[in-house]
Amino acid sequence: MVQMHAFVKTPQIVHLMNPPVIVNANRLTKSYNGKTVVKGIDFSIKKGECCGILGPNGAGKTTTLRMLVGHTSPDEGRLEALGLPIPEKAREMRSKVGVVPQVDNLDPDFTVSENLYSYGRYFGYNRKALEPRIQKLLDFASLQDKADSRVQALSGGMKRRLTLARSLINEPELLILDEPTTGLDPQARQLIWQQLRQLQKEGLTIIITTHYMEEAERLCDRIIVMDHGTILADDRPETLIKKHIEPHVLEVHGDDVDKWHDALQFGAAIRFEQVGETRFYYGSELKSLIDSLDGWSGLRYLYRPANLEDVFLKLTGRDLKDD
Amino acid sequence: MMETAALFSRSSSVWMRNAQVWSKLAGSSLLGSFAEPLFYLFALGYGLGQFIGSVEGVSYIVFLASGILSTSAMNTATFEGLYLAYTRMEVQRTWDGMLSTPLGVTDIVLGEVMWMGTKSVISAIAILLVTALSGFVESVSALWVLPIAFLTGCCFGSVALTVTALSRSYDFFMYYLSLVVTPMVLLSGVFFPLASLPETVQGLVAFLPLYHVVEMVRPLMTGGVPGSLLLHLFVPAVYCLFFISLAISLLKRRLLN
Numbered sequence: 001m002v003q004m005h006a007f008v009k010t011p012q013i014v015h016l017m018n019p020p021v022i023v024n025a026n027r028l029t030k031s032y033n034g035k036t037v038v039k040g041i042d043f044s045i046k047k048g049e050c051c052g053i054l055g056p057n058g059a060g061k062t063t064t065l066r067m068l069v070g071h072t073s074p075d076e077g078r079l080e081a082l083g084l085p086i087p088e089k090a091r092e093m094r095s096k097v098g099v100v101p102q103v104d105n106l107d108p109d110f111t112v113s114e115n116l117y118s119y120g121r122y123f124g125y126n127r128k129a130l131e132p133r134i135q136k137l138l139d140f141a142s143l144q145d146k147a148d149s150r151v152q153a154l155s156g157g158m159k160r161r162l163t164l165a166r167s168l169i170n171e172p173e174l175l176i177l178d179e180p181t182t183g184l185d186p187q188a189r190q191l192i193w194q195q196l197r198q199l200q201k202e203g204l205t206i207i208i209t210t211h212y213m214e215e216a217e218r219l220c221d222r223i224i225v226m227d228h229g230t231i232l233a234d235d236r237p238e239t240l241i242k243k244h245i246e247p248h249v250l251e252v253h254g255d256d257v258d259k260w261h262d263a264l265q266f267g268a269a270i271r272f273e274q275v276g277e278t279r280f281y282y283g284s285e286l287k288s289l290i291d292s293l294d295g296w297s298g299l300r301y302l303y304r305p306a307n308l309e310d311v312f313l314k315l316t317g318r319d320l321k322d323d
Numbered sequence: 324m325m326e327t328a329a330l331f332s333r334s335s336s337v338w339m340r341n342a343q344v345w346s347k348l349a350g351s352s353l354l355g356s357f358a359e360p361l362f363y364l365f366a367l368g369y370g371l372g373q374f375i376g377s378v379e380g381v382s383y384i385v386f387l388a389s390g391i392l393s394t395s396a397m398n399t400a401t402f403e404g405l406y407l408a409y410t411r412m413e414v415q416r417t418w419d420g421m422l423s424t425p426l427g428v429t430d431i432v433l434g435e436v437m438w439m440g441t442k443s444v445i446s447a448i449a450i451l452l453v454t455a456l457s458g459f460v461e462s463v464s465a466l467w468v469l470p471i472a473f474l475t476g477c478c479f480g481s482v483a484l485t486v487t488a489l490s491r492s493y494d495f496f497m498y499y500l501s502l503v504v505t506p507m508v509l510l511s512g513v514f515f516p517l518a519s520l521p522e523t524v525q526g527l528v529a530f531l532p533l534y535h536v537v538e539m540v541r542p543l544m545t546g547g548v549p550g551s552l553l554l555h556l557f558v559p560a561v562y563c564l565f566f567i568s569l570a571i572s573l574l575k576r577r578l579l580n
Contacts, residue, residue: 099423105416122424
């Protein structure tokens with residue numbers, strides 16, 4: 001694995017007991033045309049954390065990120081990032097932050113390395129300073145062989161890797177990723193995850209929004225669940241699961257599911273939900289239910305530990321979010 | 324002073340990005356920016372010139388060359404500020420990418436406008452070269468049209484950027500081109516001397532920046548000395564400053580809301 005230390009400025013002394021606060025948001029509020037999309041949220045992110053912001057469409061995630069990089073000003077509340085007041089000192093802050101946007105904005109007319117050069121110039125670096133960095137970033141993104149390829153010729157996964165590499169050109173102290181793996185195939189996604197974990201190990205603070213619960217569960221050591229502009233939960237993923245969901249889940253669907261369900265007898269210790277054709281049973285002891293499946297050949301089922309998706313759906317509701 | 328230097332350095336990175344893209348695609352871009360104006364020059368210059376003879380003491384094609392150069396400087400910046408800038412803004416999201424770095428909207432607009440000025444200079448060089456080789460340029464002082472072309476490009480580039488900042492699609496540009504640019508070309512003394520127009524129209528024409536550009540470029544290319552130079556520089560410069568600030572505030576509203 002390539003040595004990455006050059007990308008991330010990590011102080012020699014690690015403050016294990018009390019890591020410094022990288023982002024601090026205080027009663028942050030933002031309205032558009034009279035509609036409040038972020039309603040007085042508070043959160044703070046410490047150095048070295050990988051914090052996932054989850055929420056359905058319209059939850060206020062993107063607006064929160066836009067306020068964070070100074071692209072829109074909060075109507076109320078206080079926001080600090082890297083010790084700088086935002087939006088007042090947003091320019092200075094952005095010089096120490098890397099951003100991976102939701103929509104690719106690589107320069108299609110440039111080659112891979114030209115993209116990195118021209119982006120580096122926006123930070124005020126000259127060619128000489130960029131040369132060694134770009135070599136390392138190409139290694140990191142596994143794009144050494146593609147340095148002179150036009151961006152248009154890259155696969156979706158390669159473009160994302162290049163966008164991630166580009167966001168590291170200024171050796172950021174904070175990395176912000178807005179749905180970094182949306183639309184990628186599983187292999188490409190695995191590679192991005194691996195790279196993000198590597199960055200996290202080196203002490204980079206990461207904020208990531210995603211719709212993929214598996215992604216959040218794997219990468220993040222901290223999860224903020226948002227909906228309707230408020231924070232519904234903010235904790236470690238395993239704590240969230242423990243706090244909100246029973247340990248085991250049984251999902252059952254199939255032709256006979258109604259008949260089977262009606263024949264069942266279970267106590268109040270088992271919680272039950274129906275979503276479309278699927279029935280969900282939550283509890284710490286589901287053995288009797290599982291045993292009763294034996295005689296029913298028309299049923300499809302999945303018995304699994306509770307996961308972040310269960311938490312997410314419980315907190316944000318199971319209705320379709322189309323707004 | 325430090326602020327200005329930092330601003331200049333940030334806008335230069337935007338300029339350099341555009342220059343680098345242009346240098347990769349220079350072939351087709353150059354062809355577009357000077358082949359068409361030269362077709363006009365030779366077709367109209369020779370074709371109509373036969374009937375017209377001389378205008379203001381020079382042959383029609385020499386008269387026309389300065390008008391075509393001015394129009395081309397305007398068109399080059401206009402095209403860049405409309406179609407190419409819109410593509411960077413909406414399709415390629417280049418500006419969004421820039422805004423995630425220390426660059427701000429002001430840096431982007433200034434860099435873009437400087438680039439549009441530069442493209443107008445490139446187009447002016449190409450046309451000047453061909454017209455000089457063809458013997459339609461009367462004096463070495465014609466080289467002074469290059470800084471004027473830069474001003475022209477910045478002026479019309481900033482107007483075009485303002486139109487782009489208000490546009491929801493490429494279709495909107497047709498209104499600006501048909502209702503503003505085309506009448507301006509026809510009224511600014513590009514094809515015929517202003518004196519042929521009614522006096523009330525002549526009064527209105529004084530507000531058109533292209534007219535002032537032509538008034539400077541024509542004497543320089545036909546061996547004369549431009550009169551009222553300050554006034555002719557002043558009008559495009561005021562347009563430029565006004566529309567730069569307008570484009571900045573409109574784009575702030577559009578990109579940072």
